[in-house]
Amino acid sequence: MNATTAVEEREKLTKKALTADHPTWCPGCGDFAVLAAFYKVLERRQLPQESIVTLAGIGCSSRFPYFVNTHGAHFIHGRAVPLASGVSLSRPDLHVFLFGGDGDGFSIGGNHLEHGARKNISLTYVIMDNFVYGLTKKQTSPTSPIGYRSKTDPGGAIDQPVNPIKKLVAAGATFIARTHATQINHMMQMIERAMDHDGFSVVEVLSECVEFFPGAFDAGNPRKGGAFSLIEERKWDNSPEDEARHDLTDEIAAYRLASLPFPGVFGVFFEIDRPTKNTLESKWISEAQARFRAVSDQAILQQTFDRMK
Ligand SMILES: Cc1ncc(C[n+]2csc(CCOP(=O)(O)OP(=O)(O)O)c2C)c(N)n1
Ligand code: SF4
Ligand SMILES: [Mg+2]
Numbered sequence: 001m002n003a004t005t006a007v008e009e010r011e012k013l014t015k016k017a018l019t020a021d022h023p024t025w026c027p028g029c030g031d032f033a034v035l036a037a038f039y040k041v042l043e044r045r046q047l048p049q050e051s052i053v054t055l056a057g058i059g060c061s062s063r064f065p066y067f068v069n070t071h072g073a074h075f076i077h078g079r080a081v082p083l084a085s086g087v088s089l090s091r092p093d094l095h096v097f098l099f100g101g102d103g104d105g106f107s108i109g110g111n112h113l114e115h116g117a118r119k120n121i122s123l124t125y126v127i128m129d130n131f132v133y134g135l136t137k138k139q140t141s142p143t144s145p146i147g148y149r150s151k152t153d154p155g156g157a158i159d160q161p162v163n164p165i166k167k168l169v170a171a172g173a174t175f176i177a178r179t180h181a182t183q184i185n186h187m188m189q190m191i192e193r194a195m196d197h198d199g200f201s202v203v204e205v206l207s208e209c210v211e212f213f214p215g216a217f218d219a220g221n222p223r224k225g226g227a228f229s230l231i232e233e234r235k236w237d238n239s240p241e242d243e244a245r246h247d248l249t250d251e252i253a254a255y256r257l258a259s260l261p262f263p264g265v266f267g268v269f270f271e272i273d274r275p276t277k278n279t280l281e282s283k284w285i286s287e288a289q290a291r292f293r294a295v296s297d298q299a300i301l302q303q304t305f306d307r308m309k
Contacts, residue, residue, distance in 0.1 A: 013046050015039045020069040030181035030207030030217075031061050031128055037187040038068065038097075038126075041195070044188075047095055054097045055084045057104035060135045061128035061207065064099035078108030081116040081125070085277075088123045092278055095195065096123040103133045106142040106162045117171035117200045119277040124194045125202045128181075129164065130209035131216050138212040145262070148213070164204045165258035165269050169251050175201035176254070176270040181208065182221045183228055186266065193268060199276050206263075220263030231257060231267030248272075 058077035065072030
């Protein structure tokens, strides 16, 4: 091997290379499994390390970027989608991953989530849903079930919770999946499929807060006597049994699956192809640049200022 080859050859991306700070989550927190699944996916995919970005808002789950040795930022509570949108639009060469909680995504960041989804920004958003505000020590979250006793609802929550899948379908997300933090292989599959989707892809992970909502997801965990029921996807193989399988492009069918009683079903609920804002905007930028090919950026700016005088 000559010196040039040695320089060009990349070192394998290992868990060791991807590990940053030691996670500060409580022992047994479901978020550890999500982090382990993410490391494994990155090891399997061998993406160039410098092309990976992990971003988050605020919350226990949003501490994720501290623990991953890639580009990253821990941003303002609920504002991770706009940050990630800017990174994704300006750097189409990067893989943008966003991590956060139910509070960050559906409460304070709910409005941003909807606009990221309808614009179909190219990014992968893993929402670690624990049905509670963990970091701030047990307030009712938008996904807390009715009756959940918390510091903000000592008599039990009274408000109808958000249904994440229905909200995402209605908002216009183009890939929506649901998994459970105790099902590591399934969680990895869902994250990989979300990564492979070009558009606003979201994976809701039921990730237990052992401190403030222990046992919340036992009903979806076979090891705790629950049922982890998978969505059977349509194969389009003209077989009679295929009729009963789930058509991923059918919004109404996704709603129907999302309406099943808790713990519901797991897998991909919805996936369609729709042009991303990334593609539409870059086309628009290159068309505009072609029109002004001979003029420098500074001259264009000056002309604009002159027109405003
Ligand atoms: C503007 C603003 N409002 C409120 C807070 C306080 N706060 C921090 S994290 C959080 C909720 C986090 O819940 P979630 O997103 O579900 O994450 P978890 O801790 O459960 O993983 C709240 C209300 C804040 N940091 N900033
Ligand atoms: S408070 Fe809950 S969500 Fe936060 S680290 Fe502890 S177990 Fe995890
Ligand atoms: Mg939470």
